[in-house]
Amino acid sequence: MSYFPNRLMAAGGDYAEAYFDELTTAYGTVDRDAVTAAGALLAEAARARRTIFSCGNGGSAAIANHLVCDCLKGVRAGSSLAPRVHSLSSNVELITALANDFGVETMFSFPLESVGQAGDVLISISSSGTSPNIVKAIETARSLGMKTIAMSGFAGGASRELADISLHVDAQNYGVVEDVHQSLMHILAQYLRHTHLDDPSSLGSIKF
Numbered sequence: 001m002s003y004f005p006n007r008l009m010a011a012g013g014d015y016a017e018a019y020f021d022e023l024t025t026a027y028g029t030v031d032r033d034a035v036t037a038a039g040a041l042l043a044e045a046a047r048a049r050r051t052i053f054s055c056g057n058g059g060s061a062a063i064a065n066h067l068v069c070d071c072l073k074g075v076r077a078g079s080s081l082a083p084r085v086h087s088l089s090s091n092v093e094l095i096t097a098l099a100n101d102f103g104v105e106t107m108f109s110f111p112l113e114s115v116g117q118a119g120d121v122l123i124s125i126s127s128s129g130t131s132p133n134i135v136k137a138i139e140t141a142r143s144l145g146m147k148t149i150a151m152s153g154f155a156g157g158a159s160r161e162l163a164d165i166s167l168h169v170d171a172q173n174y175g176v177v178e179d180v181h182q183s184l185m186h187i188l189a190q191y192l193r194h195t196h197l198d199d200p201s202s203l204g205s206i207k208f
Contacts, residue, residue: 001172022173023180026170027180039195043191043196045119051117052086053085054067054122054124055089055108055137057133059174060127063125068090075189075196079193105136118145119145119147124149124159125151125181128154131159142162147165148164154171193208
């Protein structure tokens with residue numbers, strides 16, 4: 001198998017053109033029915049005042065944290081929803097204490113055991129889908145009666161198989177996978193607002 005980039009490109013514009021082609025292909029691999037299911041699940045959870053948790057490592061942690069911003073501020077503005085959203089990747093003091101004392105694989109599952117409840121939702125974000133702390137978080141969420149949505153890339157790993165809803169990106173480049181995951185985060189957050197606007201007639205005249 002040949003992975004992108006598989007040749008040298010001297011000009012930045014040429015690299016951008018090839019990267020954009022990779023992105024276009026990657027977007028086409030995302031199961032639209034899975035996106036529909038994820039949107040419905042998140043809308044149901046938000047209306048029921050369930051908590052939506054997110055988690056990820058590295059760049060995926062940034063996406064998990066960004067989700068909180070786009071839901072608590074973006075979704076709520078001008079809509080009937082006030083989602084309860086929390087990123088398990090956001091507390092560096094807790095994360096480092098858990099990693100140091102109990103092991104990296106407990107970083108997300110340990111706090112989830114304390115605050116997660118049946119009916120809540122976990123959104124895991126992992127390019128490989130194999131990160132032990134991500135897999136353990138999904139397993140913990142399922143044991144608590146939570147619903148799970150997994151964003152993955154490459155082969156998808158265990159998180160792709162374990163989650164109730166799999167948002168898989170069939171791409172082999174970390175940047176491309178993370179870009180599509182970021183887009184999926186925006187799509188889901190904007191969809192929630194889109195379908196719960198106080199004044200639907202304002203569509204086209206308000207900023208998303």
